[in-house]
Amino acid sequence: MRTHFDEQLEQLHLELIRMGALCEDAISAAAKALLEQDAALADKAREAEEEIDRAESDVERLCLQLLLRQQPVAKDLREISSALKMISDLERIGDQAADIAELSGYVADASDTGRTHIGDMARATIAMVTDSVDSFVKRDLELARSVCAADDRVDALFEDVKREIIRLISTDSSKGELALDLLMVAKYFERIGDHATNVAEWVEYSLTGVHKINN
């Protein structure tokens, strides 16, 4: 029954997994570029971002085609509409990874302590992105919910980073520009956490038919 449709849904699933993997690549490359000051990795993050953009438009086309031709309902409808929403979050994650990579060169002389908390944020958000993509791959509701919970930790870390940056400015006002760059990086990580949460929420909707925001 509906073999062709099922094949196309499987293809959609695979494309999303690939896009998720690209996001993981982009963000870990960006984080590494930032923490280890590796310019080559920064380029890699930017390349991944372009690849993600292409993947987004591919998936989008596939989703619209499925909506048009198959008039999906129930589980199929949820899967396709979730996919459409998820890809814009994934695309934003890619953008922000590229932005972090961009900034990595400018925060070279941040003190180690300045980077510690950012490093924690990076690890936490990478874990969130990985988990959200995994929850989608494995259709794992528990994992998706844990991503939403993990966002609180990232938010808390962001507060820590902010305090640290304030301390940095108050001890050495010549580092104002560095402080702003660091803040931007932290904000990007925080946003990535939010997008990963969105992805997890759409995974949850796709699995249960209930979306957090609707309730």
Next chain:
Amino acid sequence: MEKLSPRRRAYDRTMHVLLWLAGGVTCALLVFMIGYIFFRGVPNLTWPLLSGQTSYLKDTIGILPNIVNTLYIILVAMVIVLPIGVGAAIYLTEYATSHKLVSVIEFATESLAGIPSIIYGLVGMLIFVQFMNLQNGILAGGLTLVIMILPTIVRTTQESLKTVPQSYREGALALGSGKWHMVRTVVLPGAVDGIVTGCILAVGRIVGESAALLYTAGFGLVLNDFVSALHSSSATLTVALYIYANERGETAVAFAIATILMLMTLVINLAAVFAGRRLKKQ
């Protein structure tokens, strides 16, 4: 394309000619019959014959009583058979719930339709004339004809009721129409053309019937009013034809009657076709 082989062509031609001959013979026979009857009958169709009575004293021959008797018997038979036949058909198609009963009745009516009419005459004589003591006359004859044409009327009515789409019935019932209201307003109007055609054909059968009437309506050649005709021996046109041809050797009169009967049959058939078409249109 290959041409047909000469053998195949010859075969084809032969069959064509044979079939044409079969058709031709049929046509020729028909034309001959009609032509011959008209040829022998029309010259004898005189006004005294049509408007007079047969009298031994005055030595006249007239078939007016027979024409009148024919009309009487049509009237009696149809007045009785219509309500019974149409009613039975409506019951069978619209009300009866037992399929078994319906098919038994349908089989019975079909079998009745195939019985030779002389048997109806015999039974009619025994029951109506002797047992019920109605005497020979239009009433006994009419009742015999009723039994004879009842199956036809029931069948034709049933058939035309069945052609009324089930969806009409459902539509009417879904509007809250009662059963009889539904039958009266939707089913019967839809079936009326078939019923009328069936009646006209039944009239045709009455006009053409003789065997069933010999022992029941009788041989009387006297002009009676309707009421006294019911109980006095009254020959219809077909019976009169038999009398004049067989017992009195008046072949000329017989052919005149034959001509009248043929014309009547023609008119009745045309009426059936016309009525069917006319009512179908509405």
Next chain:
Amino acid sequence: MDSILSVKDLNLWYGDHQALRSINVEIPANEITALIGPSGCGKSTFLKTLNRMNDLVPGVRITGEVNFQKRNIYDPAVDVTGLRRRIGMVFQKANPFPMSIYDNVAYGPRTYGVRSRAKLDEIVEKSLQAAAIWEEVKDRLKASALGLSGGQQQRLCIARALAVEPEVLLMDESTSALDPISTSKIEDLAVELKSKYTVVMVTHNMQQAARVSDKTAFFLLGEMVEFGGTEQMFSAPTDKRTEDYITGRFG
């Protein structure tokens, strides 16, 4: 939520075959309820129990209750013709009577004894307007209804059903024989009608159920598997069998 029809533990047999199995449902007033399910699942049978059109089927046996405005319509004291007047029906195939357009619409009112010409004129016009066909036929009311197109005939049948002022309108796959334009006209009509009437429709077209209905009931093998809000049903059905059927992975 006000329910106009309340079905309690309804079972129906055709001879030995059980066609409906303990159906329980509350059909809300002034909404469109769609009945969906594969062929032979009992949805049409169920629809016909709501105005007792199943009475016409020989060998049918029914247990349980169908309460129409708090009264069991299978109570022996119930007047079936009166019931069918209040719960009208439109069939799969348009079935106008072989009469004029006017007489078709006037058929029901005349059955109930309306004789006044002026009153009939008023009812006919009002009903044809309610069925969104007045403009198309107002100049040929005396013409035969059989001369109308399929979609017009179906709307005429709706007008005919509305002429007796029912409270509920049952539609048995009423658009399945129509082209898409006629279909959407009737769908629009159904949505308009629900302000005054309660509509219960059987449909094979799931998109149609999704488009027009407020509630959807899914039938399978004589059971009502699931009943709920249409959006809920088509986005996240609770029963696996519903899911399989509506996503086309049935059986």
